[in-house]
Amino acid sequence: MENLSLMFAPLMSSKLMIVLVFGTLFGLILGVLPGLGPTTGGALILPFTMTLDPLSAIVLLTAIYCSATYGGAITAVLINTPGTPAAAATCLDGYPLAQKGEAGRALGMATVSSTIGGIFSVVVLVFFAPLLAQLAYEFGQPEYFALAIFGLTMLASIGEGSPIKNLIAGAFGILISTIGKDFMTSIERFTYGINELSEGIGFIPVVVGLFAISEMLTQSTLLDQVFKRVALKAVKLPSLLDYKKTWKTILRSSGIGSFIGVLPAEGGTVASLIGYSEAKRWSKNPEEFGKGSVEGIAGAEAANNAATGGAMVPTLALGIPGSATTAVILTGLIIHGVRPGPDLFREQPEFLYGIFGSMLIANILFFIFGFFGAKIFARITLVPNKLLWPMIFAVSVCGTYSLSQSMLDVWIMLFFGVIGFFMRRYGFSVVPVIIGLILGELVEGTLRQSLVIFEGNWLLFLTRPIVVTFFILSFIALIFPLLRKKKV
Amino acid sequence: MSNVQKQKRANKSLPFFFKDEFKVSFTIILVSTILLISTFTFDIVPPILNRGIQPATFPKGLLLLIIGLTLIVFYLSIKKPWKIEKKLPKTFFLTLFSFILFVIVSKTLDFFLAISLLSIFVSYCWGERRLFYLILVSIIFPIIVFIFFETILGLRFPPGIITNIYYQV
Numbered sequence: 001m002e003n004l005s006l007m008f009a010p011l012m013s014s015k016l017m018i019v020l021v022f023g024t025l026f027g028l029i030l031g032v033l034p035g036l037g038p039t040t041g042g043a044l045i046l047p048f049t050m051t052l053d054p055l056s057a058i059v060l061l062t063a064i065y066c067s068a069t070y071g072g073a074i075t076a077v078l079i080n081t082p083g084t085p086a087a088a089a090t091c092l093d094g095y096p097l098a099q100k101g102e103a104g105r106a107l108g109m110a111t112v113s114s115t116i117g118g119i120f121s122v123v124v125l126v127f128f129a130p131l132l133a134q135l136a137y138e139f140g141q142p143e144y145f146a147l148a149i150f151g152l153t154m155l156a157s158i159g160e161g162s163p164i165k166n167l168i169a170g171a172f173g174i175l176i177s178t179i180g181k182d183f184m185t186s187i188e189r190f191t192y193g194i195n196e197l198s199e200g201i202g203f204i205p206v207v208v209g210l211f212a213i214s215e216m217l218t219q220s221t222l223l224d225q226v227f228k229r230v231a232l233k234a235v236k237l238p239s240l241l242d243y244k245k246t247w248k249t250i251l252r253s254s255g256i257g258s259f260i261g262v263l264p265a266e267g268g269t270v271a272s273l274i275g276y277s278e279a280k281r282w283s284k285n286p287e288e289f290g291k292g293s294v295e296g297i298a299g300a301e302a303a304n305n306a307a308t309g310g311a312m313v314p315t316l317a318l319g320i321p322g323s324a325t326t327a328v329i330l331t332g333l334i335i336h337g338v339r340p341g342p343d344l345f346r347e348q349p350e351f352l353y354g355i356f357g358s359m360l361i362a363n364i365l366f367f368i369f370g371f372f373g374a375k376i377f378a379r380i381t382l383v384p385n386k387l388l389w390p391m392i393f394a395v396s397v398c399g400t401y402s403l404s405q406s407m408l409d410v411w412i413m414l415f416f417g418v419i420g421f422f423m424r425r426y427g428f429s430v431v432p433v434i435i436g437l438i439l440g441e442l443v444e445g446t447l448r449q450s451l452v453i454f455e456g457n458w459l460l461f462l463t464r465p466i467v468v469t470f471f472i473l474s475f476i477a478l479i480f481p482l483l484r485k486k487k488v
Numbered sequence: 489m490s491n492v493q494k495q496k497r498a499n500k501s502l503p504f505f506f507k508d509e510f511k512v513s514f515t516i517i518l519v520s521t522i523l524l525i526s527t528f529t530f531d532i533v534p535p536i537l538n539r540g541i542q543p544a545t546f547p548k549g550l551l552l553l554i555i556g557l558t559l560i561v562f563y564l565s566i567k568k569p570w571k572i573e574k575k576l577p578k579t580f581f582l583t584l585f586s587f588i589l590f591v592i593v594s595k596t597l598d599f600f601l602a603i604s605l606l607s608i609f610v611s612y613c614w615g616e617r618r619l620f621y622l623i624l625v626s627i628i629f630p631i632i633v634f635i636f637f638e639t640i641l642g643l644r645f646p647p648g649i650i651t652n653i654y655y656q657v
Contacts, residue, residue, distance in 0.1 A: 386614035451540030
């Protein structure tokens, strides 16, 4: 209980409040701009966080995460283009409702359900993350290895891309993590005589390249796209009738979103699609879905924002990212010298509860900004790509260079930008590469340490119940998407 | 006949080595094989220092996994061909060219100049013709970013013809 009071520490710190307000506003801007979003935005801002203390840095990233996830709904409703992938399901009913002249009502419902979903997920985070961390105290090296394998096999079921292609991308990410000196024996691997590669490839050049630069290349192929914007007078709070119609949907989707978020490697996109389809399944008026149903908007928006808190549970408790954006947040934690896991809960409760509290406040802040400022944020979509992306390039290049003042990092960023573009073009998601890169050291390190403990006998993995459980879960995670595809 | 149908028919008549499925799988397998061969050049540690497995074993396993999975992807693509991608537009190649230009200019002349050149080039190629906006993205914005990084983050940019003038002033 005393830890819970630490949640309100950000309210007492003017510095953290400024960071929160800035993060929320910046996140909303990122959210409304199609092509950007919490992951790319988080990657772009990562180098700037080096000037902040670890708590402020993570507060900034989490505020961006929460508000950008909501911000995607503004674009989804007004121009029928999801600002973020997680808002794709919101388009289905948000835009038709806006076309009927009820854009304010659609955005009001999106704002309220996103806020409720987000706050619900913070409650889940506050209660479940410590429990999961406590469970992780029992983990030894073999259990961590099995857990990391489970996290990686979950990549197979990520929404976009085929399961096998996702696994290839994940393995590619782990392979990148092996570049440089082997952390156990100092033997150089894949360095080919380049001294700067001895320390390995940094997270930021890869993250910025795969998300920002590859998106710039993608945008270069979409220049003929024309957006039709629906006029917005003002955001309206949902009526009593709308609340009556949607409260069950909002609660259900909040639960679904939080649960999906907790699963390693899943995220808001999957959560919103499931939240939407469940809202339709349970609705008394399923025929209204796709034609401007407020239940559809509530189902998708509550779920995608609920996934934010859920995704932070495995990220903070186990160091396994729950989504693409939490992979960036995890990168932020690592570059600030914070190692997530059970020890973090024991040693730095004020740090953790500060993050929980700031996520709660960010959800309230985006409600206020969204409610009163959606009209202004909607205007940001008018910034043409031909001006926006060259500016993003300038920030990406300087940000990547700033970390170790090395031009090699900039070349690596460009290289991964091109790789990321072709990966996306041919159906390989780039998210598993990042998750693989982050988990790579954990997978290899725990495997090798386990083999030392087991004196090289691989079969001894099967004598540990938690390991066996994770292996079975991994097997299910691998088989499930293949079976689902076959059924479809 | 619609364009999609025309494209589908055209794709069916292509020899297998011209299809995306083959080109992508072949590239992945080729690169992985080269990397796999290079793992045999990694130093071997004596058994006493060897932590569980040799340093080369883990990357070898990963590369074999990638090759195996790619073969499965290719096999599956024979049964169910991939979606046909639209031809890449000229703007894509111009943007890609701007990256090469950026690398050359930043290596030989100046980092700031390279950013400015890329910005104006991309903005122009993407259709911007208004002079004020071209100046905004290519000069005003990079200057703001440059000063921000230099003063707030204390970053020192690599030397070059323009950067040197800035540092001398």
